[in-house]
Amino acid sequence: MDRLDALKLFIRIVESGSFAAAARDIGVGQPAVSKQIASLERYLGAQLVRRTSRSMTLTATGQSVYEAGLRIIGDFTELEASVGHGQVSPSGLIRVTVPPVFGRLYIVPRLPVFFSRYPQVCVDLSATERNVNLVEEGFDLSIKSGPLADSSMISRHLASTPVVVVATPEYLEKHGRPESPQDIEHHTCVVFAPMHEPRAWRFANVEGRGLYVPSGNFRTGDAEQIRAAVLAHMGLVQAPGWLFAAEIASGAVVSVLEDFAPPSLPVHGVHPSGRRLPNKTRVFLDFVAEILAADPRPAFVPV
DSSP states (O other): OOHHHHHHHHHHHHHHSSHHHHHHHHTSOHHHHHHHHHHHHHHHTSOOEEEOSSOEEEOHHHHHHHHHHHHHHHHHHHHHHHHHTTSOOOOEEEEEEEOHHHIIIIIGGGHHHHHHHOTTEEEEEEEOOSOOOHHHHTOSEEEEESOOOSOSSEEEEEEEEOEEEEEOHHHHHHHOOOOSGGGGGGSOBEEEOGGGSOOOEEOSSSSTTOEEOOOOSEEESOHHHHHHHHHTTOOBEEEEHHHHHHHHHHTSSEEEOGGGOOOOEEEEEEEOSSSOOOHHHHHHHHHHHHHHHHSTTTTOEEO
């Protein structure tokens, strides 16, 4: 039995969720997969998985072997790449998730610089707002704006973005400029409503909780439509500074209620735990941090 191949197969089983799925992935019969894992268990002297007719779960030893195996396979893959090309330059495909507008504004336009530095790295960028299971869906990295949910993933704080309230000069000229959070009750707002529920606006330096639920004729869960609606003079919006940084700089929109701004929102890079971060992923994460550090307020505040 090739122990490295058996370890790779075990990792594939864990990440695909079943022996049958792993067998389909590699084009062999399920009995051959079961035999290979049984041989690995005999070699290690411990049970790695518990199987029933409907489910598969890892034992405590199996979880430890999985996490150690990720590090071993990652190190070996990097070694193969560096030796095979006679150099230690990062190489290979990195799969990344990113919020759609964030990717369009800040990542994609800078990729030519990244590729000039690391020509052997390929980037597969998936634009999505949903929470992705990185391990199950085969992603190496996720760039997230805003607070993180509790997770076993490893995160790196890349930057923070101020929270701003903006509107176009045309809207403010017609409806007046709000001087306090209470004034938004008399204004039309562009309402961010993920899952069809309006998201409350947060303010600091006010009495009480500082939460205000905006109201207006238009609501959406899409950040691109938020931008389009505000630029069409449809009302005020509270948003991360990076979403309107260029327009604030050009004067296309105006920031208001700055004395009541809540704490900045973090921007994180998130990757699976239990494995050594591959060099190709590390250099991409470093590059994103460099991008954000080079874009000062009102877009980002470097860490």
